[in-house]
Amino acid sequence: MPWVTRWLREGVLTTRYPARRDDYGAHFRATVTLQTPREQLTAGRARPGPTLAEVAARCPTSAIGEDGAVLSLDRGRCIGCGRCVASRPDVFRFSPELEGAEVAREALVVATSEAPTTEDVEGAMRALHARTRALRRSIHVRHVDAGSDGSEEWEIKALWNPVYDVQRLGIFLTASPRHADVLLVTGAGASGMAGPLRRTYEAMPEPKVVVAVGTEAISGGLVASSYATRGGVGSLVPVDVWVPGSPPSPFAILHGMIRAVDLVVGR
Amino acid sequence: MNTLRLVTEEPVTTEELAEAVHTALADGGTFVGVFGVPRGSAVGVVALVLGGATLRRIEGVVDRRSPKYPALTPTVPGALWYERALHDLTGVVPIGHPRLDPLVFPVGGQEGDLGVRFPIDAAPNERLVPATRALSGQVVGEGVFTIPYGPVRSGVFESVEYLVETDGEDIPRLRVRPYHKHRGVAAQFRGQDLEDGLWLAERYEGTLSVAHATAYASALESLAGVEVPPRGALLRLVHAELERIAHHLDSMIRLSEGAGQAVAYARLAWYRERVLRLIASLCGHRFGRGVVALGGVAGPPQLDLAEARRELSDLAARLESDLERLMLTPSFLDRLRGTGALPPEAVAKHQPVGPVGRGSGIAADARVQLAYGGYRLVAAPAVAVRQAGDALARQQVRIDEVRGSISLVLDGLSALRDASGPWRVGVDVPDGQGAAIVEAPQGALVYLVEVNGGRLSEAIVRTASFHNFALFSSAFQGDILTDFVFIEASFDASMAGVAG
Numbered sequence A: 001m002p003w004v005t006r007w008l009r010e011g012v013l014t015t016r017y018p019a020r021r022d023d024y025g026a027h028f029r030a031t032v033t034l035q036t037p038r039e040q041l042t043a044g045r046a047r048p049g050p051t052l053a054e055v056a057a058r059c060p061t062s063a064i065g066e067d068g069a070v071l072s073l074d075r076g077r078c079i080g081c082g083r084c085v086a087s088r089p090d091v092f093r094f095s096p097e098l099e100g101a102e103v104a105r106e107a108l109v110v111a112t113s114e115a116p117t118t119e120d121v122e123g124a125m126r127a128l129h130a131r132t133r134a135l136r137r138s139i140h141v142r143h144v145d146a147g148s149d150g151s152e153e154w155e156i157k158a159l160w161n162p163v164y165d166v167q168r169l170g171i172f173l174t175a176s177p178r179h180a181d182v183l184l185v186t187g188a189g190a191s192g193m194a195g196p197l198r199r200t201y202e203a204m205p206e207p208k209v210v211v212a213v214g215t216e217a218i219s220g221g222l223v224a225s226s227y228a229t230r231g232g233v234g235s236l237v238p239v240d241v242w243v244p245g246s247p248p249s250p251f252a253i254l255h256g257m258i259r260a261v262d263l264v265v266g267r
Numbered sequence B: 001m002n003t004l005r006l007v008t009e010e011p012v013t014t015e016e017l018a019e020a021v022h023t024a025l026a027d028g029g030t031f032v033g034v035f036g037v038p039r040g041s042a043v044g045v046v047a048l049v050l051g052g053a054t055l056r057r058i059e060g061v062v063d064r065r066s067p068k069y070p071a072l073t074p075t076v077p078g079a080l081w082y083e084r085a086l087h088d089l090t091g092v093v094p095i096g097h098p099r100l101d102p103l104v105f106p107v108g109g110q111e112g113d114l115g116v117r118f119p120i121d122a123a124p125n126e127r128l129v130p131a132t133r134a135l136s137g138q139v140v141g142e143g144v145f146t147i148p149y150g151p152v153r154s155g156v157f158e159s160v161e162y163l164v165e166t167d168g169e170d171i172p173r174l175r176v177r178p179y180h181k182h183r184g185v186a187a188q189f190r191g192q193d194l195e196d197g198l199w200l201a202e203r204y205e206g207t208l209s210v211a212h213a214t215a216y217a218s219a220l221e222s223l224a225g226v227e228v229p230p231r232g233a234l235l236r237l238v239h240a241e242l243e244r245i246a247h248h249l250d251s252m253i254r255l256s257e258g259a260g261q262a263v264a265y266a267r268l269a270w271y272r273e274r275v276l277r278l279i280a281s282l283c284g285h286r287f288g289r290g291v292v293a294l295g296g297v298a299g300p301p302q303l304d305l306a307e308a309r310r311e312l313s314d315l316a317a318r319l320e321s322d323l324e325r326l327m328l329t330p331s332f333l334d335r336l337r338g339t340g341a342l343p344p345e346a347v348a349k350h351q352p353v354g355p356v357g358r359g360s361g362i363a364a365d366a367r368v369q370l371a372y373g374g375y376r377l378v379a380a381p382a383v384a385v386r387q388a389g390d391a392l393a394r395q396q397v398r399i400d401e402v403r404g405s406i407s408l409v410l411d412g413l414s415a416l417r418d419a420s421g422p423w424r425v426g427v428d429v430p431d432g433q434g435a436a437i438v439e440a441p442q443g444a445l446v447y448l449v450e451v452n453g454g455r456l457s458e459a460i461v462r463t464a465s466f467h468n469f470a471l472f473s474s475a476f477q478g479d480i481l482t483d484f485v486f487i488e489a490s491f492d493a494s495m496a497g498v499a500g
Ligand code: SF4
Pocket: A032, A058, A059, A060, A061, A062, A063, A064, A073, A077, A078, A079, A080, A081, A082, A083, A084, A085
């Protein structure tokens, strides 16, 4: 069978997201979030298992803050190891959400369970997508690896595979920073990439938007204290959108890009 | 239990080191690498040689007041990149090394400059600045110029810089600078909690999480004398082979894209996505993170085994038909045949591993030779070998291995259905040293860990990508520009693993 007809027999593979909800996301352990409203946490302390202070001390990236009354969880540090979920499932849970990108770094810190429901986020996404269309031009994306473990690159590349196919949303990779609207930055902020990253950023025309892709890019993750990294890319370039996850799934990155597009439109 | 035996030889003086390694190699061993580790205020130069199922560890200690030792590279050519990295990270100078310019972190270039702190001395949260001015060789002779490519490229790539050196007449030379994305991962193991070390291992090369976690955990298990129960070993195998399929497909996706095979590219990319989704259905993570636990696996698979079988069988049937078709497409084959052929002398000197080595006639595969973990519980895979040493040979090896991996996963799933018992056992790790080798998609991945007071005091990690990439420039015999994408994709190196 020739190549051309091979493609036709498979029918539609491409996700309809963001126009429609894509069920694929449901089994991801994207990041961890808090299970119960804050008031119940105090009561929860009576439950068997380690205390919340002990759980916080055992988090490998110090993502959990516990100072008596307030418990917080920084999704920008969480690598999703699952240790807190395993030891206190009454307090922590994996969140299957795909749409975790935030435009403010502090917004990644959850202190209660009052996160927006998926439906709310979806509504917001439809609105964003409508604005992308209203922009009536394509969005050009540049990627820079500033010390990643390599998995973020696979997940970004996946966006151009036939399943995600972001070209249909008018999002393209560009061969030159001079045509780029959006800069996707991955990695823990390797010192050796500080210069090249800065030069790429500076070569981009205004308006430009920077997306930090992944927990490592947000906070440095497990290599945050290394002699060779800067604890994330935030100290190397001004970041506009933060996409947590170790690594974030293609959907999560897509969501971050859609938020980025919204910023491009707004600037 | 890991079948690998770690033998720590009597310490030698650094003058004797090269001789000792040479003797170990003459006994039929292969060179694994040489690494610098902190020994109080001194530096231990640790050479590893693998002979059969024995990993020999030979250490000489260098006094920091006279930080040098006779280089191994003149007698052990495979040490070329290892000694450059050792020099970058410790400041110790291997005397007689033919080309000691910076490789993974260019601070060592300022050697002799008092006040320089090398990565080996860095305290947690101390940031070192890579001294790019120490980089030599921008201009190496009259009429010679260099064309840099990277570290930022168009498309989505891990950062690495290539320099094409040309004098306009001879065949241009390619040089590789991976240092830009160096994260210092190996040093981060020092002082880690043993369980936390697992999360770090999963992120050493993030697309090889299962291979790294397995190697790390196996090294500790072998130190503890613990055998992983059958279910744990089999589930590790299933995930390791799915990881291999995903990686081999990645290489093929890039080759198809480079050759302008748009349909093959799209279809293979779709299959790769399906493999990642299958992994996520089994464990909740697209890269299998969290699967491996000390003593086995974290828990049972989250997907019904029969369903996993069905999905993989369906995928395998489609993939098989497309691969057959691809390997009959002349415009694809023509781009690979003869491209990036590794010269036999270079192969003999450097002993590349994985598909790069097997495509050049080196029939080594740790799954067969060491029959570790789950590989003793299912039928051993055949070692795929080709002789030509070009991109086509590497592609043929990968196709054979994808087929082999599919049947290993199917066998592994059947064996899991019939197995019973715990998924993991407790591991009480004593102080001491443990080692493990697993066959990652790119080749043998080696972990050697030292435990002190219940925490990691040192980890030596030898990635296959680092080992093989020393040969990358030798694969360029012809036109650098037109062959580049094929040679790069056929090496399928993880830059995270090369830069460390
Ligand atoms: S999942 Fe792991 S990294 Fe994330 S908050 Fe819990 S313990 Fe910390």
